[in-house]
Amino acid sequence: MAQTLTTCTFCGVGCGLYLESSDGRVVGAYPSLSHPANSGRLCVRGWHVHEVCSSPDRLRSPLLRRNGTLEEVGWDEALGFVADKLMRIRARDGPDALAFLNSPRCANEESYLLQKLARAAIGTNNVDHGSGVYCHNSINVLLETLGLPATTNSISDLANSEVIVVDGVDLARRLPVIAGAVLRAKLSGAKLIVIGSRYHRIARSADLFLQVLPGTEAMLYGALAKAIVDRGLMNHSFIHKHCRDYESFLAHIRLYDVFEAAESCGVSPDLIEEAAQVYAGARCAAVLYSTGIESRTRDSIRAIVNLALLTGNLGKRGAGIFALTEHNNLQGVCDMGVLPDRLPGYRPVGDARARAEVEALWKTTIPSSPGFGARSMLTDRGDGSLKALWLCRCDPFSTAFFGDPANSLRHFELIVVQHLFMTGTAEYAHVVLPTTSFGEERVSFTSTERRIQLAERAVAPPPGPLPAWEQLVRVARLLGADWSYRSSAEVMDEIGAVVPFYSGVNYRNLGSHYGRQWPCTKEQPLGTSLLFGNHNGNHAFRFAAVAKPTIIPPPPEFPLILVFGQSLYYWNQSVLIQHSETLRREHRILLLDYPQGFVEINPADAQALGIHDGQKVRLVSPDAAAVSTARVTDEVRRGTVCVPYFVREVERQILGSVAGGAALVWIRLEKEAA
Numbered sequence: 001m002a003q004t005l006t007t008c009t010f011c012g013v014g015c016g017l018y019l020e021s022s023d024g025r026v027v028g029a030y031p032s033l034s035h036p037a038n039s040g041r042l043c044v045r046g047w048h049v050h051e052v053c054s055s056p057d058r059l060r061s062p063l064l065r066r067n068g069t070l071e072e073v074g075w076d077e078a079l080g081f082v083a084d085k086l087m088r089i090r091a092r093d094g095p096d097a098l099a100f101l102n103s104p105r106c107a108n109e110e111s112y113l114l115q116k117l118a119r120a121a122i123g124t125n126n127v128d129h130g131s132g133v134y135c136h137n138s139i140n141v142l143l144e145t146l147g148l149p150a151t152t153n154s155i156s157d158l159a160n161s162e163v164i165v166v167d168g169v170d171l172a173r174r175l176p177v178i179a180g181a182v183l184r185a186k187l188s189g190a191k192l193i194v195i196g197s198r199y200h201r202i203a204r205s206a207d208l209f210l211q212v213l214p215g216t217e218a219m220l221y222g223a224l225a226k227a228i229v230d231r232g233l234m235n236h237s238f239i240h241k242h243c244r245d246y247e248s249f250l251a252h253i254r255l256y257d258v259f260e261a262a263e264s265c266g267v268s269p270d271l272i273e274e275a276a277q278v279y280a281g282a283r284c285a286a287v288l289y290s291t292g293i294e295s296r297t298r299d300s301i302r303a304i305v306n307l308a309l310l311t312g313n314l315g316k317r318g319a320g321i322f323a324l325t326e327h328n329n330l331q332g333v334c335d336m337g338v339l340p341d342r343l344p345g346y347r348p349v350g351d352a353r354a355r356a357e358v359e360a361l362w363k364t365t366i367p368s369s370p371g372f373g374a375r376s377m378l379t380d381r382g383d384g385s386l387k388a389l390w391l392c393r394c395d396p397f398s399t400a401f402f403g404d405p406a407n408s409l410r411h412f413e414l415i416v417v418q419h420l421f422m423t424g425t426a427e428y429a430h431v432v433l434p435t436t437s438f439g440e441e442r443v444s445f446t447s448t449e450r451r452i453q454l455a456e457r458a459v460a461p462p463p464g465p466l467p468a469w470e471q472l473v474r475v476a477r478l479l480g481a482d483w484s485y486r487s488s489a490e491v492m493d494e495i496g497a498v499v500p501f502y503s504g505v506n507y508r509n510l511g512s513h514y515g516r517q518w519p520c521t522k523e524q525p526l527g528t529s530l531l532f533g534n535h536n537g538n539h540a541f542r543f544a545a546v547a548k549p550t551i552i553p554p555p556p557e558f559p560l561i562l563v564f565g566q567s568l569y570y571w572n573q574s575v576l577i578q579h580s581e582t583l584r585r586e587h588r589i590l591l592l593d594y595p596q597g598f599v600e601i602n603p604a605d606a607q608a609l610g611i612h613d614g615q616k617v618r619l620v621s622p623d624a625a626a627v628s629t630a631r632v633t634d635e636v637r638r639g640t641v642c643v644p645y646f647v648r649e650v651e652r653q654i655l656g657s658v659a660g661g662a663a664l665v666w667i668r669l670e671k672e673a674a
Contacts, residue, residue, distance in 0.1 A: 004458035005032060007445060007515075009105070009438045010045040010576070012325035013037055013155070013177045014447025016514060017046055019439050019458040026050040026439045026458055035514055036156050037451065043176035044586055045571075049438065051580035058420055058579075059434035060464035070432060075466065075474075082431050083478035085414045086122065089387050095123035095367070097385060099377045102338055102392035104130050104327030107443035107455070109491040110468040111329070111336040112344065112498075114392055117472055118371075120364045121481045125349050125371030126386070129338040130327070130394070136373075138291040138323045139334055141301040143346060145309075145542050146532070148501075150331060152320035153286065154449050154517065154529040158185045160318030162282035165193045167304070168217065169290035170568060172201035174326055178288070191282070193275050195220065197563070197637040208275050211637050214563045215664045216265040219549045220272070221303030223261035225253050225310055227276035234280075235312030242541055243309050249543035256548055264551040266639070280311050284318030291323050291330070292567025302544035309541055315532035325448045326570055332446030335499060335518075341370035345499040361498055378405045381412070388414035392468055393435065395575050397424030404652070418468050423575055434465040441467045443488050444510060446518070450531075452505055453515035558622060558666035560605070561640045564651060569644035590631075597647035598631040601669065602638040606630065609669055616672035619643075619654060621665055626653035627672050641669060 001020045008015040008029075016035025020028035029050045033040040062078035063070040089097055100118040102111055106129075115127045142149040158164060158181045171179035179202055186192045186205060194206040197214045212220050228234060229250065239246050262269035279285050287304055290296065305321065313319040325331060337344035343366070347354035355366045372382045377389060378396050389412050396405040409415060409428040417429040426432045440461040446452045469488055476483045485491050489507040496503050501519035509516060509525060520527035532540075554561070572591075577583045590598070599619065601611065611617055613632040618625055619641065628643070628650050636642050643650050654665060 001027070002458070004439070004456050006439065006456040006458065007453040008042070008046045008049055009328045009445060009455055010049055011043075011175060011328055012330060012448035013175055014328065014445065014449070014451050014453055015042055015046055015177055017042060017049070019050060021439075021458045024459050026053050036154065037447065037449065037514075038177050041177055041180055045583060048580055048582045051582060052420075052576050053437035053439050055421070055579040057422070058437070058462075058465070059422060059432065060462060062434065063429075063432040065430045070429070078431055078433060079471070079474050079478060082414075082416055083475050085430075086388060086475075087479065089414060090122060093385075093387055096126060096371070096382075097387040098122050098124055098390070099126035099372055099382070099386050099388070100390045100392075101127075101374055101377055101394050101396075102129050102333060103394040104325070104330035104333050106329060106333055106338075106393050106468070107445055107488075108329065108332045108336055108452070108495065109443050109488045110392060110472060111333040111338050112491060112495050113469050113472040113476075114390070115337045115344070116362065117476050119343075119366050120362045121476045121479045123365075123367060125340055125367050125369065126377070126382070127338055127371060128340050128374040128377065129330070129333040130374060136339070137296050137298045138301055139339075139346075141298050141305065141544070142321075142323065145302065145305045145544050146314075147540060148531060149323075149334065149346060150450050150518075150531065151322045151324075151448055152314060152531040153317070153322065154451075155181055157317050157320065157529070158182060158286060159188065161185055161190050161284055161286045162318065163191045163193065163279055163285035165195065165279065165285065165287040166202055166206075167195040167287060167289040168292065168296070169196070169288065169324055170198060170200040170202070171288075174290075174567070174571070175324060178324065182288070191278050193278065197640055198568075198635050198642075199637070200635060208271060208278065210265075210267045210271055210275060213264075213266040213637065214561050214640055216549070216551060217300040218297060218303045218546060219261050219551060220265045220267065221300065221307055222253060222256045222546060222548060223258050223265070223272050224276045224279070225303070225307055226256040226261075227258055227273050228280045228307075228310055229253055231277070231280075233277070234310050238312030239309065241538060243543055244539045244541070245543045245545070248545045249306060252545045252547060266637070279307070282313075284316055285311065285313045286318065286320050286322060287313075288322040288324055290567055291325055299546050299549070302546050306543055306546065309543055314541070315530070315534070317530065320531075323448070326567065328447070329445040331448060331450060332444070332452070335446060335502070336495070340373045344495070345501065358498060361494075378408050381408055386412070388412060388416075390416045391425060392418045393420075395419070395423040395425045397428070398573050398575065399570070418471060419575075421575055421579055433471050435468045435471070436461040436465045440465075441488070442507075443467070443469070444492060449529075450517045451515050452502070452510060452518060452520065452527075454507065454510045554666045555622075558620075558668050559639070560667050560669060562619065562621070562654065562665040562667045563640055563642045564645050564655075565642050566645040568642075569646060572644065573646045594629050594631060597628060597644065597650075599628045599647070599650065600631045600633050600636045600642040602636050602640070603632050603634055604638050605669070606632045609671070611669065611671055618670045618672045619650060619667050620670060621654050621667045624654050626650040641667065
């Protein structure tokens with residue numbers, strides 16, 4: 001067998017692994033012992049990643065809809081149809097009638113070319129990534145407070161942390177390799193503080209577990225900051241040298257009361273005081289938070305950043321802020337500009353100087369108004385103005401957390417889908433373009449620790465599929481664009497010219513030393529594992545004043561908080577998981593006991609209501625009701641009910657057709673009559 005060192009493309013950790021190939025097929029995977037992200041460890045997904053590209057269900061030929069049926073056609077006919085239809089719609093309705101949506105799974109090269117196709121060849125900023133578990137809150141807040149939207153340290157830095165805070169993420173289930181790094185740090189002496197409403201495996205190992213009521217995270221962090229200020233535990237030197245807007249922040253923090261916050265959050269005030277002192281007393285403390293939509297409001301992220309700035313936990317080993325992502329390239333697609341309001345490198349589309357810099361390189365004009373985001377594309381189709389939708393490796397039919405994508409997809413005049421498999425979204429497509437798989441092409445991805453790495457080609461693709469980036473190039477040429485890329489390496493060379501902190505990146509240096517962590521510039525070609533090591537100049541960081549939240553108590557007749565677990569159960573519905581026999585069995589094991597789905601209830605609540613595990617229950621809100629099956633588990637906090645996002649009937653009935661986000665819903669639970 002041949003072995004090829006590459007990067008796992010399942011989740012955001014970016015583990016190094018070897019693919020085993022034989023007779024032109026990828027037949028196995030095993031971990032790299034020396035890769036800095038995983039050091040010889042892999043989760044169950046990494047061990048079985050090869051099963052996806054070997055799936056017999058893969059698409060092999062382009063499909064074109066004729067008389068209501070998708071039929072196999074050749075590449076020239078499929079791409080010619082797409083280009084002709086795009087030009088006709090643009091000529092009739094204008095460039096903003098077209099929209100482009102990709103997945104945080106897309107490689108850097110295809111992400112860059114997709115947004116360039118939209119902006120340079122079509123003339124619209126209607127580009128966005130994803131429709132599932134993530135939102136842009138983390139990007140926007142980190143840009144406004146730190147100047148760069150990224151995890152500040154390497155995963156390996158956690159070995160140097162004296163205190164680690166894990167907030168709102170079940171690491172053992174969602175990012176197991178990082179969970180292992182956290183637990184090894186704890187065994188070496190680090191204090192572990194866990195914040196969240198769920199009692200998961202990492203919480204069971206915590207020194208301090210602050211089990212908050214959902215939606216009160218910003219209040220809790222404000223109380224932690226208040227306790228630190230009251231005891232004078234701030235890092236005055238760091239604040240004076242490197243931060244601004246401190247007085248405004250302080251004025252808001254003085255309005256918080258630890259006892260009031262404790263009551264609102266459902267956490268003991270003594271526990272809040274102890275956690276504040278432990279965090280502030282550490283020489284280096286790290287915060288790991290989920291960027292999942294259900295737990296990450298902008299104010300909760302602002303409050304996390306404030307805490308790090310208040311104690312000087314930035315720009316040093318073992319400290320910092322870790323914005324965790326489950327998708328393998330969420331960081332990369334954002335870096336590439338797959339955002340409706342920002343160009344590659346996070347430059348605002350409304351900034352004339354930023355546009356001029358990119359226009360000079362692209363030799364074209366870029367529109368100045370922000371485009372539609374994913375929510376508008378898939379709920380109201382931009383108030384009905386959108387006529388065509390291009391989706392690259394994206395399946396909102398299965399993963400969208402908002403609205404009714406199936407209904408929206410029916411009304412597009414043109415839907416183009418690039419994917420490995422025939423997805424739920426592809427069933428609505430007018431054209432389906434089969435892509436190559438992991439292990440069959442050489443492209444790059446940027447992991448949650450900002451590590452840009454190559455996914456190497458281990459085998460040749462089967463006859464039929466083409467790399468997604470190559471499909472985009474061919475369509476652009478048919479539209480009249482002068483795109484002369486002959487390889488993905490040439491695309492990366494252009495990315496280096498357009499994205500400042502990728503300027504030192506190329507395939508030659510990505511092929512050694514396990515890639516590069518940005519910023520990787522011509523002046524600093526080795527990149528850096530530590531953002532802000534020099535604190536990025538004086539007063540570069542900004543405190544964000546977070547007004548004390550108003551916590552509305554539950555109405556007596558609806559005493560339970562309903563939470564939709566979009567991020568927690570993401571892997572159950574992943575298209576890739578569904579096409580791996582081993583992983584499908586592993587991630588859907590709960591559905592053996594609850595084949596119709598379930599809602600999670602704390603044992604104390606279940607006992608008080610006389611509800612037992614597996615029983616049919618009715619969820620009643622002030623405006624609607626739904627029926628599901630009870631899963632009684634101590635993972636959920638007392639007073640809350642969690643519904644996995646794939647239990648769509650409950651979501652539709654309770655939240656309606658505009659469901660999504662972190663909306664707080666109060667309900668009561670009743671036993672369903674037999």
